Amino acid sequence: MSERADPVRWEWSGLRRLVFNPLIVKDGLARVRSWRAPAVIALYLGLLGLFAWLAFSIQLTGFPQPTGFARVASNVFTALALVQLALVCLVTPALAAGAVSGERERQTLDVLLVSCVPSFGIVWGKLVASVAFVLLLILAALPLFATVFLFGGIDGQQFLVAQLLTATTALAVAAVSLFLSTMFRRTLGATVVAYGLTFAATAASWYTGTILLASGHIRVGQALLFANPIQAMLAALQGASSVVGRAGGPPAYAVTGGGLVPLGPRPSAPAVQPWEVTVAIELAIVAVAAVGTMFLLRERRGGGSGSG
Amino acid sequence: MIEVRGLRKRYGRRLALDHLDFAVPEGEIFGFLGPNGAGKTTTLRILATLTPPDGGTAVIGGVRVDSRPFAVRRLIGYMPDFFGVYDRLNVVEYLDFYASCYDVPARRRRRLAGELLELVDLADRAGDQVDTLSRGMKQRLCLARALVHSPQVLLLDEPASGLDPRARLEMQELIRELRRMGKTILISSHIVPEVEELCTWVGVIDAGRMVEIGPKADVLRRAAGARRLRIELVDADEARTAEARRLVAGWPGVIAVEDVEKGLEAAIEAGLPAHLLLRDLVQAGFGVGAFTPVQAGLSDVFLRLTERGTEGVA
Numbered sequence: 008m009s010e011r012a013d014p015v016r017w018e019w020s021g022l023r024r025l026v027f028n029p030l031i032v033k034d035g036l037a038r039v040r041s042w043r044a045p046a047v048i049a050l051y052l053g054l055l056g057l058f059a060w061l062a063f064s065i066q067l068t069g070f071p072q073p074t075g076f077a078r079v080a081s082n083v084f085t086a087l088a089l090v091q092l093a094l095v096c097l098v099t100p101a102l103a104a105g106a107v108s109g110e111r112e113r114q115t116l117d118v119l120l121v122s123c124v125p126s127f128g129i130v131w132g133k134l135v136a137s138v139a140f141v142l143l144l145i146l147a148a149l150p151l152f153a154t155v156f157l158f159g160g161i162d163g164q165q166f167l168v169a170q171l172l173t174a175t176t177a178l179a180v181a182a183v184s185l186f187l188s189t190m191f192r193r194t195l196g197a198t199v200v201a202y203g204l205t206f207a208a209t210a211a212s213w214y215t216g217t218i219l220l221a222s223g224h225i226r227v228g229q230a231l232l233f234a235n236p237i238q239a240m241l242a243a244l245q246g247a248s249s250v251v252g253r254a255g256g257p258p259a260y261a262v263t264g265g266g267l268v269p270l271g272p273r274p275s276a277p278a279v280q281p282w283e284v285t286v287a288i289e290l291a292i293v294a295v296a297a298v299g300t301m302f303l304l305r306e307r308r309g310g311g312s313g314s315g
Numbered sequence: 316m317i318e319v320r321g322l323r324k325r326y327g328r329r330l331a332l333d334h335l336d337f338a339v340p341e342g343e344i345f346g347f348l349g350p351n352g353a354g355k356t357t358t359l360r361i362l363a364t365l366t367p368p369d370g371g372t373a374v375i376g377g378v379r380v381d382s383r384p385f386a387v388r389r390l391i392g393y394m395p396d397f398f399g400v401y402d403r404l405n406v407v408e409y410l411d412f413y414a415s416c417y418d419v420p421a422r423r424r425r426r427l428a429g430e431l432l433e434l435v436d437l438a439d440r441a442g443d444q445v446d447t448l449s450r451g452m453k454q455r456l457c458l459a460r461a462l463v464h465s466p467q468v469l470l471l472d473e474p475a476s477g478l479d480p481r482a483r484l485e486m487q488e489l490i491r492e493l494r495r496m497g498k499t500i501l502i503s504s505h506i507v508p509e510v511e512e513l514c515t516w517v518g519v520i521d522a523g524r525m526v527e528i529g530p531k532a533d534v535l536r537r538a539a540g541a542r543r544l545r546i547e548l549v550d551a552d553e554a555r556t557a558e559a560r561r562l563v564a565g566w567p568g569v570i571a572v573e574d575v576e577k578g579l580e581a582a583i584e585a586g587l588p589a590h591l592l593l594r595d596l597v598q599a600g601f602g603v604g605a606f607t608p609v610q611a612g613l614s615d616v617f618l619r620l621t622e623r624g625t626e627g628v629a
């Protein structure tokens with residue numbers, strides 16, 4: 008490959024493409040010009056706002072004393088973060104699972120593959136373009152979270168961790184959806200599988216893991232909850248115990264009328280926080296999915312050794 | 316400029332390219348003719364770095380397609396037979412996007428888009444949404460898109476398919492203009508008159524093999540051995556014309572018969588005794604208003620060389 012013959016030029020060119028990736032601009036423009044973008048933002052904020060109001064109403068009924076505000080705010084913030092996580096998991100596959108298969112269906116993929124954008128550039132551009140809108144949703148919801156944050160009960164680190172976990176989960180879901188979008192010929196197939204995997208890796212595994220832990224199947228339960236973003240979010244916001252640092256312990260918490268309540272004594276903080284493990288594993292998933300997508304694109308590009 | 320040697324490609328059990336050999340000189344318009352499924356699109360996709368060959372070599376501008384695809388992509392402009400456009404982008408943004416895909420500096424892109432739109436006669440549609448353009452305009456825009464990085468070679472797969480006569484003529488004129496600009500152009504087509512009017516070189520592919528190649532004049536000269544007869548039928552309705560077609564097609568030495576206005580046109584081998592064919596038609600009760608030889612053209616070459624049909628892959 009001519010570019011690789013000159014490593015310095017290739018590195019600079021690669022860095023430039025990373026920042027000024029044409030796909031990010033093109034997909035971004037197309038997305039924000041669609042009527043769906045403002046509709047999704049409005050629906051997203053509306054749902055979150057409605058949920059916050061409902062959660063506050065219910066929680067304030069349970070904790071009428073002023074001293075209980077911090078606990079109320081903590082519970083509402085946690086519930087809001089979980090709802091945001093769920094919404095992000097619903098929105099992201101819809102944005103990313105058609106990124107490559109949509110180009111194929113629109114008959115624009117061949118022309119893109121014949122261009123000088125390297126396979127990495129296509130993966131990067133499509134991933135960033137998909138996640139950018141989700142990040143916009145997360146940013147748009149920050150004032151709502153900040154309102155709850157004002158009541159106390161949540162510190163700055165927890166606030167940031169909740170947003171970080173949501174963002175990395177969106178990134179991981181987007182990367183896997185992008186891989187599926189490259190693997191499947193049709194957007195519909197890619198979308199269905201992406202939703203299935205997302206549901207399995209989040210809500211289904213958390214629910215099953217929690218049930219198994221409660222029924223004494225500790226190892227299987229812990230395995231299912233390991234790196235689960237819901238579990239990590241609860242651990243970060245409610246002090247729920249870590250499945251990493253706490254082998255053989257009782258169930259971490261229970262869902263009661265007053266919210267999510269930790270069960271048993273709070274253990275000493277583990278060396279590695281659950282959210283750190285989750286973020287690390289989600290970033291690893293992003294890397295593996297991105298490499299897989301690049302591999303599939305190179306195959307599609309004729310499989311040449313230097314096909315970029 | 317383009318050199319293909321022993322190119323092979325198989326899709327499962329179907330042989331798409333069978334040791335294909337050809338070369339396209341610099342600055343020529345090469346018409347790549349063949350019936351549907353002959354292997355034209357497969358060849359173009361290999362040259363465009365989209366499909367790996369199973370064997371053989373393809374070289375463009377001295378660069379091997381299989382080992383240095385990135386360098387080849389800078390040399391070629393590719394227009395596929397079926398292509399889509401992005402919605403929610405206007406014409407200038409569409410060209411700007413592809414120019415940035417080829418690393419054209421941002422300060423040059425806007426001027427480049429203007430120049431290309433002038434070239435393809437779409438300057439007055441610069442602000443229009445791409446998906447609102449007509450089919451012919453989209454074809455011209457796609458050609459402009461293929462030119463954003465000023466490639467030396469253009470690979471055009473059925474560039475005039477689906478166009479009305481006016482749009483087809485405009486496309487032909489545009490391709491001639493590109494040749495005057497020094498581009499080497501390979502056009503895949505199964506529309507013989509289009510290739511005959513436009514191309515300076517012709518290659519006929521059948522079942523994955525090149526069966527005829529050379530400058531158009533040479534190919535036509537070699538085809539002079541084949542002849543064409545025009546048979547005008549008097550008062551023949553559809554059923555009688557079909558009957559006459561069957562009679563003529565059944566004659567040994569008749570390569571192909573097609574319906575034309577008021578009669579038939581038959582491609583025949585040089586040695587066929589035409590007067591006996593005329594006698595048979597008259598004896599069968601057909602009124603023959605005219606029975607005249609037609610000068611051999613590229614259609615005759617094409618029909619003669621591809622008469623057995625193909626089962627290959629396009």
